[in-house]
Amino acid sequence: MKQIPKHILECAKRIKYLFLDVDGVLTDGKLYFGKSGEELKVFNVKDGQGIRLLQDKGIKVGIISARKSDIVTQRANELDISPIFQGEKDKASKLQEFIISQSLKLNQIAFLGDDLPDLRTIKMVGLGLCVADSSEQVIKSAAWKTENNGGHGAVREVAELILTAQEKLSSSLDEYL
Numbered sequence: 001m002k003q004i005p006k007h008i009l010e011c012a013k014r015i016k017y018l019f020l021d022v023d024g025v026l027t028d029g030k031l032y033f034g035k036s037g038e039e040l041k042v043f044n045v046k047d048g049q050g051i052r053l054l055q056d057k058g059i060k061v062g063i064i065s066a067r068k069s070d071i072v073t074q075r076a077n078e079l080d081i082s083p084i085f086q087g088e089k090d091k092a093s094k095l096q097e098f099i100i101s102q103s104l105k106l107n108q109i110a111f112l113g114d115d116l117p118d119l120r121t122i123k124m125v126g127l128g129l130c131v132a133d134s135s136e137q138v139i140k141s142a143a144w145k146t147e148n149n150g151g152h153g154a155v156r157e158v159a160e161l162i163l164t165a166q167e168k169l170s171s172s173l174d175e176y177l
Contacts, residue, residue, distance in 0.1 A: 004161060008144045011127040012165030016108040018054060019095060019121075020155060022065040022072050024114035025131055028151030041071045044151055050159030051079050057168040062098075064091045066117050092120035112158050114138060114150050129158055 004012075023029050026047060032040035051061050061081050065072060068087040076084045088094045099109060107126030111118070114134040122128030122142050130142035131150040139145055144161070146154040163169035 002147055004144070004164065008127070008161070009165040011107070011143065012110070012162045014107050015059060015110045015127055015162050015166075017060045017062060017104065018110045018112065018158065018162065019062045019064050019125075020111075021091075021113040021115075021118050022063060022069070023067060024133075024150040025112050026063075026072075026075070026151065026155060028149065029114065029133075039069055039071060041069065041075075042151065043075055044153055044155075046153045047151075047155035048075075048079055050153075050156030051081065053163060053169075053172045054159045055080060057163060057166070057172060059162060059166075064088055064095060064111075064121070066091065089117070090120075091117060092124050095121055096124070110158070110162065112146075112155065113142075 020026055026043055027041045034040055054061055062083045063072065063076055063081055064085040066089055072086060073084060085094050099106065106124060109125040110127035110129060111121045111125045112129045113122050114131045115138060116135060119138060119141055122130065122138060128142050129144050130138045131146050131154040133149040146157040148154040148157055160169060163172055
């Protein structure tokens with residue numbers, strides 16, 4: 001992992017919840033359709049492992065997406081991700097509503113996005129992040145950009161960033177050694 005600026009580590013220390021966009025973050029952003037019109041998505045198992053590492057250390061993970069997909073629900077259920085907000089055109093408002101309902105603070109929330117529908121949310125939360133292949137406007141607005149593209153381990157990078165900042169990464173890896 002690249003050198004993480006001190007101010008990013010300070011923000012990441014406070015994170016209790018990581019919210020993820022789906023298309024372009026958990027996937028490579030391509031939309032695949034089968035012969036019968038069914039939607040297909042490809043997820044990276046390294047990202048799934050990163051989500052598990054966070055959850056094992058008490059950091060919750062949620063999804064907020066503008067699109068709706070049964071495949072996303074299935075993957076989220078496999079990884080015990082909750083909440084799952086789909087079909088949300090105004091992600092920032094939905095996330096603000098959730099934060100209030102859970103008595104959280106904005107500085108306890110990280111969000112990883114990639115494109116224009118994510119801009120307001122990235123700017124709103126305590127740690128606004130983007131994947132390497134994000135749109136230029138998102139890159140300019142995010143506090144930190146991953147080295148990996150969406151769907152290619154970017155979520156894992158963010159998980160390791162948060163765990164490093166909270167001094168939990170070493171103990172997360174101990175069970176695998």
